[in-house]
Amino acid sequence: MRHIYIVGIGAGNPEHLTVQAINALNKVDIIFIPSKGAVKSELADVRRxxxxxxxxxxxxxxxxxDVPTRQTADRSYVKSVDDWHSEISSTYERLFEQEMVIGESAAFLVWGDPGLYDSTIRIINRVRDRRVLPVDYTVIPGITSIQALTASHRIPLNLVGKPVQITTGRRLTENFPGIVETAVVMLDGEQAFNKIDDPDAYIYWGAYLGTKDEITIAGRLADVAACITAMRAEARERHGWIMDIYLLRKGEDFDDQI
Ligand SMILES: C[S@@+](CC[C@H](N)C(=O)[O-])C[C@H]1O[C@@H](n2cnc3c(N)ncnc32)[C@H](O)[C@@H]1O
Known part of the structure; x- marks a missing residue:
């Protein structure tokens, strides 16, 4: 059996690493590193x-x-992701066979936490499901970008006793502000907060969290949306890439319980 550690490394600050993660990284025989070019250079620098x-x-x-690139031409989004995962799982299987001998262990360094909007666990399970190469795995949790966001803004994630939705920009308006009072939005390439027209909504936004380039803006959505849009565009242009996340809130602690 070969053993894979899927290690959460936190969301950008090397000090996010847990003691459990550090111990795992020191225990394995091999660390798999996605090659240069496959990841933004600043993200590769954090791993290094x-x-x-x-x-x-x-x-x-x-x-x-080398991480295969996702092909989008002539296929739906779901098919494109499914094909991509299949290709990555073949890459992993080859790596495990060629680089590890039976009984060895290896680690992948996964951004944030491996359980949140990351497919490494799914892809390792594809390798296992093929039943060609016996592989087992362990997941080591990491600090997510959600935790980095709420910590930077010094806010709790949820209102007292109330639910939170974690979603993408594409699906934000399905549930906020009508159904949930707190929505965390990740992977938003379209600045979906601009579609929310609600005078009571607040936004807590952050980009490059945990890194030296961290930017945060908070306020009433109607007051700060334009500033966030402009700041995001400028930062993206300057860095050549951006990773941002935000929390939208409408409501107060205890407001339905008094
Ligand atoms: C593919 S997901 C990976 C999430 C990761 N597994 C986690 O636990 O945070 C990438 C998205 O996470 C968010 N993200 C990750 N790191 C971030 C950071 N340092 N600053 C702001 N947003 C971040 C952004 O919404 C980005 O589009």
Whole structure:
């Protein structure tokens, strides 16, 4: 059996790493690193910094691999993601076979937490389901971008006793503000907050959280939406990429319980 550790590394600050993650990284034989170009260079720098800071095991082998790119032409979104996962799982299977001997362990460094909008767990399960190469895995939790966002804004995630929805920009308006009072929006390429026309909505926005370039803006949505849109466009242009997340809120603690 080969054993894979899927290690959450936090959302951008190398100090997000847990002791459990550091111990796992020092225990494995191999660290798999996505090759340059496959990930934005600043994100690759965070992974490199983490390995340099925390891995003290001189026997560790570092193995680069090319991440297949997602093909979108002539197929639906779902088919495109399914094909992509299938291709990555073939890449992983090849890596495990060629780079690991039976009994060895390896780690993938996963941004944030492996359970939140990340498919590494799913892809390892595809390898297992093929039943060609016996592989087992362990998941090590990491600090998510949601936690980085609420900590930077010094706010609780939920209102007292109330639910939270985690969603994407594409689906935001399905439930906020009508159904949930707190929505966290990730993977939003369209600034969907601009579609919310509600004088009582607040936004807590953050980009490059945990990094030296972190930007945060909070306020009444109607007052700050234009500023966020402009700031986001400027930052994206300057860096060549952006990762941002926001929490929308309408309502107060205890307001339905008094
Ligand atoms: C593919 S998901 C990965 C989420 C990750 N597994 C986590 O636990 O946060 C990428 C999305 O996470 C959010 N994100 C991740 N890191 C971030 C950061 N440092 N600052 C702002 N948003 C971030 C953005 O919404 C981005 O589009």
């Amino acid at each position: 910094d983490i390995c340099q800071r925390y891995i003290t095991n001189a026997q560790t082998r570092f193995v680069d691999y």
